[in-house]
Structure formats: C-alpha cells, structure tokens
Amino acid sequence: MTLPPLSEFLRWLREIPAPFRGAPAGFPGGRTQVRAVVADLFETHFGAAPPKNYLEAFDRSDPTELAIGGRGGDGRVELNRLRWVLAACHVLWHPSFRAMPLPKAGVQKLLNQGLAELAAVVPSERIVDSEERREELVRRVLAALGLRLGEETAREAEDRLAQVNSVERRRIELEAAERERRAREVQEEIRRKAEEEAAAKSSRE
Amino acid sequence: MKKKTSGRAVRVDAALRARSPLITAAGARTLHALCEHPHAPRWNHAAGDRLQRADLDAVRKFADDLEARRGPRGPAPAPAILRWTASLAPRVPTFRDRIPAGFDLEAGWDAIPTMSREDVATRAGRLVPDDADLSRMIVYRTAGTTGHALLVPHDPRAAACYSPMLEFALRRHGLRPRFTDRMVACFLVGAQARTVTYPTVLSAWNGAGFAKLNLTAADWKAAGSPDRYFADLAPWFLTGDPVSFAEMLRTGIRHSPAALVTTAVAMSASLKKRLAKSCRCPVIDWYSLTETGPLGYACPRGRGYHVLPHDVHLEALDAAGRPVAPGARGEIAVTGGRNPFLPLLRYRTGDWGRLDFGRCPCGDPMPRLLDLEGRAPVVFRATGGSAVNPVDLSRVLREFPFVQHEFVQRRDLSCELTARPIPGVPRPMPAEVRAALRALLGPRAAVAVKFDAKLGSRAEGGKVEPYRSELLLED
Numbered sequence: 208m209t210l211p212p213l214s215e216f217l218r219w220l221r222e223i224p225a226p227f228r229g230a231p232a233g234f235p236g237g238r239t240q241v242r243a244v245v246a247d248l249f250e251t252h253f254g255a256a257p258p259k260n261y262l263e264a265f266d267r268s269d270p271t272e273l274a275i276g277g278r279g280g281d282g283r284v285e286l287n288r289l290r291w292v293l294a295a296c297h298v299l300w301h302p303s304f305r306a307m308p309l310p311k312a313g314v315q316k317l318l319n320q321g322l323a324e325l326a327a328v329v330p331s332e333r334i335v336d337s338e339e340r341r342e343e344l345v346r347r348v349l350a351a352l353g354l355r356l357g358e359e360t361a362r363e364a365e366d367r368l369a370q371v372n373s374v375e376r377r378r379i380e381l382e383a384a385e386r387e388r389r390a391r392e393v394q395e396e397i398r399r400k401a402e403e404e405a406a407a408k409s410s411r412e
Numbered sequence: 413m414k415k416k417t418s419g420r421a422v423r424v425d426a427a428l429r430a431r432s433p434l435i436t437a438a439g440a441r442t443l444h445a446l447c448e449h450p451h452a453p454r455w456n457h458a459a460g461d462r463l464q465r466a467d468l469d470a471v472r473k474f475a476d477d478l479e480a481r482r483g484p485r486g487p488a489p490a491p492a493i494l495r496w497t498a499s500l501a502p503r504v505p506t507f508r509d510r511i512p513a514g515f516d517l518e519a520g521w522d523a524i525p526t527m528s529r530e531d532v533a534t535r536a537g538r539l540v541p542d543d544a545d546l547s548r549m550i551v552y553r554t555a556g557t558t559g560h561a562l563l564v565p566h567d568p569r570a571a572a573c574y575s576p577m578l579e580f581a582l583r584r585h586g587l588r589p590r591f592t593d594r595m596v597a598c599f600l601v602g603a604q605a606r607t608v609t610y611p612t613v614l615s616a617w618n619g620a621g622f623a624k625l626n627l628t629a630a631d632w633k634a635a636g637s638p639d640r641y642f643a644d645l646a647p648w649f650l651t652g653d654p655v656s657f658a659e660m661l662r663t664g665i666r667h668s669p670a671a672l673v674t675t676a677v678a679m680s681a682s683l684k685k686r687l688a689k690s691c692r693c694p695v696i697d698w699y700s701l702t703e704t705g706p707l708g709y710a711c712p713r714g715r716g717y718h719v720l721p722h723d724v725h726l727e728a729l730d731a732a733g734r735p736v737a738p739g740a741r742g743e744i745a746v747t748g749g750r751n752p753f754l755p756l757l758r759y760r761t762g763d764w765g766r767l768d769f770g771r772c773p774c775g776d777p778m779p780r781l782l783d784l785e786g787r788a789p790v791v792f793r794a795t796g797g798s799a800v801n802p803v804d805l806s807r808v809l810r811e812f813p814f815v816q817h818e819f820v821q822r823r824d825l826s827c828e829l830t831a832r833p834i835p836g837v838p839r840p841m842p843a844e845v846r847a848a849l850r851a852l853l854g855p856r857a858a859v860a861v862k863f864d865a866k867l868g869s870r871a872e873g874g875k876v877e878p879y880r881s882e883l884l885l886e887d
C-alpha cells in the first residue's frame with residue numbers, strides 16, 4: 208500500500224475543518240472536546256479508547272498548564288498544544304491511514320510527547336499560515352507511524368524532517384552566548400528578588 | 413475567633429491591596445485582629461498571597477485535580493509527566509543539556525542525568541524556562557543547616573497550592589475544615605532565635621487569617637502572651653516542625669486546635685503521643701521540601717506516606733542514578749511539580765526511602781513512601797531550657813572562616829565545637845567563637861571550641877555530621 212504524495216497531505220491539512228481549527232472546549236468560544244476526538248481516533252484505528260490517565264492529557268485542566276504559568280498562566284500554552292493535537296488528529300484521519308494498520312505506541316507517543324515538544328516552540332497559528340510547518344506536522348506524523356512517502360527513500364525523508372524540524376532549529380538558533388547571557392540575567396534577578404518580600408506559604412518544610 | 417471582631421470597616425491601603433489583592437472586608441477585620449491583639453507578637457515582615465482572581469481559579473482547579481487525578485502509579489513516569497518533560501525540554505537550559513531533541517523519554521528515562529541540590533544552589537538561572545515572565549517571580553531563602561542557604565525561585569500561584577494540599581491531608585484524616593474570612597485558619601509555628609514572621613489572610617482559604625510566628629520569648633510582650641494570643645485568635649489548626657511543637661508544650665500554650673500538621677521526618681513516637689494528648693487533636697505528618705513543595709502526607713492507616721500531589725513522579729535511585737529494584741531502598745528523586753521557575757527533572761532530594769506502588773487499605777490510590785529517612789530534627793537547648801534551632805547556630809557559624817565543623821551538645825547541656833579553619837586565613841580566637849555561640853546558648857553555657865585542620869579528612873568518606881545532640885526532643 209503506497210501513500211499519496213506530500214502535496215495531498217498538505218492539501219488535506221490546509222482544508223482542515225472548522226471544529227479542528229477552532230478553540231478547544233474549556234477556552235473562550237471553544238467547543239471541540241479534544242479528549243473525545245482522541246478517543247474516537249483510537250477507537251477507529253485500534254478498536255478501543257486509550258486508558259483514562261492517557262486521555263487526561265487532552266483536557267484543558269491539565270497540571271501542565273499551571274506548571275507553565277510563568278508565561279502568564281492564562282492557558283495560552285495549553286491552548287497551543289491542544290490545537291496541535293487537533294491538527295495531528297486531522298492528519299491521522301486521512302483516508303489513506305484508515306485503510307492500513309497503524310502502530311498504536313507511535314500514535315500515543317506523538318500525541319502526548321511529540322506535540323508537547325513541538326507546541327513548546329511553535330505557535331499553532333503556523334498551521335494556518337505556514338506551509339513549512341504543515342509539512343513538519345505531516346512528516347512528524349509519518350515518522351511516528353514509521354511510514355514514508357512513496358516518492359522518497361528513508362534517507363531523504365529523514366533529511367527533510369531534520370530540515371523542517373522546529374525543535375532542532377530552536378537549539379541551533381539559540382546561540383550559546385545568548386543562552387548564557389539569559390541564564391546570567393535570570394540568576395541576577397533571583398539574587399535581586401531574594402531581597403524582596405516573598406509570598407505567604409502555609410506550611411513549613 | 414472567640415472574641416468577636418467588631419463590624420467596623422478596616423481600611424485596606426495600597427500596600428495591603430498589593431500583597432493581598434483579593435482581601436475582603438471581613439478578611440481585613442480578621443487581619444486587624446491578628447495584628448492589634450494586645451498580646452500579639454512583634455511582627456518583622458509583611459507578606460500576602462499576592463493572588464489575583466485568575467490565580468485563584470488556577471489554584472481551585474489544582475485542588476479539583478488533586479482529587480480527580482489521583483490514581484495508581486508505577487515505577488515508569490505517567491503520560492502527564494512525559495508530556496510535561498517533553499514540553500519543557502526545548503525551553504529550559506538544564507533540560508536541554510540533559511535531553512537531546514527527539515529523545516525517547518519513555519524508553520530512555522532512566523538514562524536522563526539526575527539533578528541535585530547543587531543545580532539549584534549554583535545554577536538556578538538555568539532552570540528557568542527561556543520564555544518565563546520573571547515579573548511575578550518571588551524567591552524563598554531556605555535556611556539550610558548544611559552548606560549555604562538556598563535561593564529558591566517560586567511564584568505566588570504555586571505557593572498558594574500548599575493550601576489545598578494541607579486541606580487534602582486534613583480531610584484524609586477525617587477533618588472537615590470550612591474556612592471563612594471571619595476566622596483564623598492556621599498558625600505556622602516556629603521556634604528559632606530569628607525567623608521571618610507576619611500575619612496575613614489567604615484567599616485560597618476564602619480569606620481566612622494566617623500567621624507565621626515565632627515562639628522565642630523576645631518576640632512576645634510577656635511570658636503569658638503566646639497562650640493568650642493562641643486562645644483568643646483560635647487558629648483552626650497549626651503547622652510546624654517537631655522542635656517548634658515541643659517548644660509550644662514547654663511555653664505553656666493550652667490552645668487545642670483541630671490538628672497539628674508537622675514536618676514529619678523522624679518525629680519520635682513519644683513526642684507525637686505527648687503532643688496529641690496535650691493538644692487533644694491528631695498529629696499529621698507531612699513531608700515537604702522548599703525545592704519540591706509538599707510531597708507526602710501520613711497514611712491515615714499508618715502505612716507510610718502517600719504521595720500527595722498528583723503532578724509529581726517519584727523514583728527511588730541508587731548512587732549512580734539508576735532506579736533500585738521495586739520496593740528497595742533508594743534516594744528519593746522527584747520530577748514535575750508546579751513551580752514554573754523551578755521545574756524538577758529527576759531531582760535528588762537527599763532523603764532515602766522505599767516506594768510501594770501496591771494498593772493501600774486506606775483507599776488513596778497514590779503510591780507510598782516507606783521507611784522515609786530524612787534529616788532528623790536535632791534539638792539543642794540554651795542553659796535556660798529554651799530550644800535552639802540548628803538553623804540559628806548555622807547562621808552564627810557561617811560568619812567564621814571554617815571549611816566545616818562539628819557541633820555536639822551533651823545531655824548535661826555542655827557543648828563542643830570542632831572546626832576546620834580555611835587554610836591561609838587568620839583563625840578566629842576561640843573566645844570569639846564561644847562568645848558568638850553563647851549569644852544563643854546562654855551567657856554561662858559550657859562551650860569548648862577547638863580547631864582541627866584535618867576534620868573530615870580521616871573519617872570514613874570524609875563525612876562530617878555538622879550538628880549532633882544527645883538531648884531528646886521531649887527532654
């Protein structure tokens with residue numbers, strides 16, 4: 208069974224239906240239950256929904272949100288991540304995937320970890336306005352499924368994913384000197400704030 | 413409160429509003445009562461929870477999740493922990509150093525290098541995410557008794573999550589706290605020569621009063637003041653450590669709270685019994701570190717400590733950072749948590765214990781820490797009988813040029829300090845060191861001071877125990 212060319216997946220992703228594009232439930236104006244979408248996807252491909260503690264990853268009220276509150280804590284990080292999850296689910300709904308057995312572990316890992324990593328560095332708006340990010344998503348899905356496009360060798364697929372990999376690029380872009388400067392600044396800020404008033408804490412360590 | 417606060421309005425000024433943005437009119441009266449009571453201690457700080465409305469919503473959500481997301485755990489990290497780690501890996505310098513791009517966290521977890529206190533002490537800046545907004549960062553200083561004080565970056569939201577965790581522990585022990593802004597919820601009791609003290613209200617507890625106070629006589633107007641203050645303000649429960657609670661008994665405070673929540677590690681059974689009897693309430697053990705926040709609470713059936721927060725992953729590790737066999741003893745390491753400025757990745761706590769993932773008859777599905785051995789509380793006494801906290805001794809000794817030291821107090825209250833001076837720096841006079849120690853231990857305390865340039869070199873592994881006491885807490 209050969210896969211359609213990349214252009215077909217990109218078209219499919221460009222034409223992402225409204226419920227997969229909008230805000231997930233739990234956010235202003237949001238309706239799509241990401242958890243239900245993921246459960247449905249698993250039931251369709253694998254015959255059963257994943258366990259409860261896995262599905263919790265796709266509710267808004269995830270502990271992660273609180274933990275990344277440093278950014279403003281208004282849920283933007285979670286909103287971003289869940290939008291990437293919806294887009295990836297849409298890719299996984301492509302008819303060509305529904306006709307073949309998919310590796311469950313690969314899908315599980317992609318939706319939970321792979322997209323968390325991607326969403327940490329790329330805003331979900333890029334799904335709509337960047338062809339390269341759409342290609343990255345398609346290639347991440349293919350890599351997670353252990354599949355490649357008919358027109359490519361394994362080596363070519365790997366090279367191309369490395370080229371569009373945002374997480375890799377982030378590592379390279381952040382110059383070592385720039386990073387060290389930021390770390391020093393933060394360290395200085397910690398020292399400065401240590402002299403200020405902290406917040407009340409109700410128990411002792 | 414037994415003494416009803418009057419209905420008259422108390423002014424909330426800008427400074428108070430900045431500290432406690434959600435303070436209510438009744439809360440302001442409660443705070444006023446805490447401050448203005450004729451037997452109130454002298455406060456040396458001002459602090460509030462700094463919570464905004466959105467923060468409070470997040471804290472409430474955390475409280476809901478604390479119940480809803482409990483479940484069995486295993487030695488491997490749960491999906492939520494893997495996702496949390498994946499999300500931080502590209503953005504936190506210390507995580508980037510340890511986790512290459514595309515690393516399979518699930519398969520390679522055990523190979524991720526561990527973090528230690530050293531990372532927080534010397535490289536805390538590398539633990540803050542690249543994109544973190546530092547404007548709301550606050551910093552706690554832990555008064556460690558080993559090495560230097562630690563600066564722990566934190567945020568008001570994460571600090572406020574202590575409150576629902578305390579409530580959770582209380583409920584698991586059959587208590588039903590209902591906090592309102594017309595009562596005092598809790599006193600955090602300390603017994604140190606010097607520590608931060610302040611009264612405030614906590615919006616996570618519906619604006620109920622809270623005070624961090626110190627039992628040292630110098631903070632109070634008269635000998636009977638603590639007893640009067642506790643009786644009138646009537647805090648619903650108390651938090652503290654074994655040393656402070658033992659001191660509370662000695663000071664003659666007769667207030668009977670609904671519970672005592674105590675930092676747990678190594679509170680002797682006999683002190684616990686005495687406290688429970690004298691306060692006529694349950695004594696609930698609690699395991700928490702400044703770097704990690706609360707980690708465990710005593711199982712109500714006495715079967716160790718259940719992991720308290722749902723958003724952490726605990727491991728027991730060997731010296732090389734590999735997980736020990738299931739049920740075996742290892743150093744407790746923590747991943748996760750909710751401090752946005754101090755994400756923990758396999759953070760070694762320095763405490764040892766065993767992890768039990770089996771079901772517990774008490775009904776909490778979260779795993780348990782058994783045989784937890786931490787830093788045992790060490791108590792010293794001044795010649796007058798009052799407790800002297802090792803933290804205070806540490807503050808005094810830090811002023812002298814010592815590489816390390818051993819301080820021992822015998823049952824007859826005599827003390828002996830052995831210190832290893834920093835080479836090449838003029839040694840202090842022993843009389844000088846003795847005088848500084850006597851400021852804490854009493855002007856007539858028997859204190860021997862000697863120098864030993866080889867301290868720590870000969871002993872097995874060079875390990876020196878900085879504080880040792882032959883006294884028992886209940887003495």
Ligand SMILES: [Zn+2]
Nearest residue numbers: 711715772774
């Ligand atoms: Zn239990």
